[in-house]
Amino acid sequence: MRVEDLGCQRGGVPVLEGVSFTLAAGEALALRGPNGSGKTTLLRTIAGLQPPAGGRIELAEDSVAYGAHADGLKATLTVAENLAFWAAIHACDKVSEALEAFELRPLATRPAQKLSAGQKRRLGLARLLVTGRPLWLLDEPTVSLDADSVGLFGRAVRAHLSAGGAALIATHTDLGLEARVLDVTAFAATGGPAPGGFAEAFA
Template sequence: MSLLSVHDLAVARGGMRAVEGVSFTLDAGQALILRGPNGIGKTTLLRCLAGLQPPVAGRIQMAPDSAAYAAHADGLKSTLTVAENLAFWARIFDRADIAPALAAMNLQGLRDRAAATLSAGQKRRLGLARLLVTGRAVWLLDEPTISLDAASAALFADVVRSHLAQGGVTVIATHIDLSLPQAQVIDLTEYRANPGAPSARPAGFNEAFA
């Protein structure tokens, strides 16, 4: 069953097209790896898939409220504890049990620590643990292993593989080999837009607030 289909997609950054002509389909249990140099448009494409900015052209087919987006920012409330941060997000997505998320990202021993006191890697693990309390089938991940040591990156790879095994899908911008089963790979260099191509942004769209 197809959970995410993208047809001839073009996205823009700074008023200019970044990539165009991107097409792919992900069925349950499949992963897509986005490759390409810095600035090619990986983050812009993920933001478009997440609904944070409109595409310039093309079509995205995905069930409403089925995507969870993990960006570079961890999205934590510094004064709340690890457990309180996860509980906050769990309530937003109408879920209650945070124990599996704590265990999956090895956060049990930190559950009563304020987020402000965590290391960069610990904050990243907590930010990624939020994916597990969303109940969303489509994970959109922008360099998820940044700030993670090798052991934590392997732990997160296990989390992603488990998500795929349960019928989810994921699109990941990463240069790290996460050893995901039968992952598709798209190098966005092949889809670079013509230099100077205008974005033709929708009327009323202000990229500063996307």
């Protein structure tokens, strides 16, 4: 995957400009930057949820698995049913591997509404495995995870990378990965919101 001179906007406001990087199979790239600096906007633009303001994204079609802040879980479906749904949507058959990888097997028949925040997050991350997609775009994946679960997640990402996948991860925690770091503050758009992004909100 290659990104060249990409400009990102959120709600019509330019947030980032001139973003360029490449990401090869087996590589991970960590996005760093303070809150509101445009990490989420960059991920959403690459995922195709927002049109770029300029520049180009070279990316194979249908290769992105987006892990957002929200996990996309249905409260009244069980853990296994939630995973089975996303597996069916992506025509992928890795439900039991995903349950194993995030140690969700004992919870498989529990409705998602009875899970703790960390367990929900683990289920949300397990969803990435059943997409069968090579490029993971992860937005703060370790929120509400305990140290053990962060370890599980790190292991899942390493397995994904060694299987030829790639990952772009916006995070503040150390996942124990050998990842290059991309500081998005270097690409802040001129005339965009100040780093922190709160200036407008409280003006």
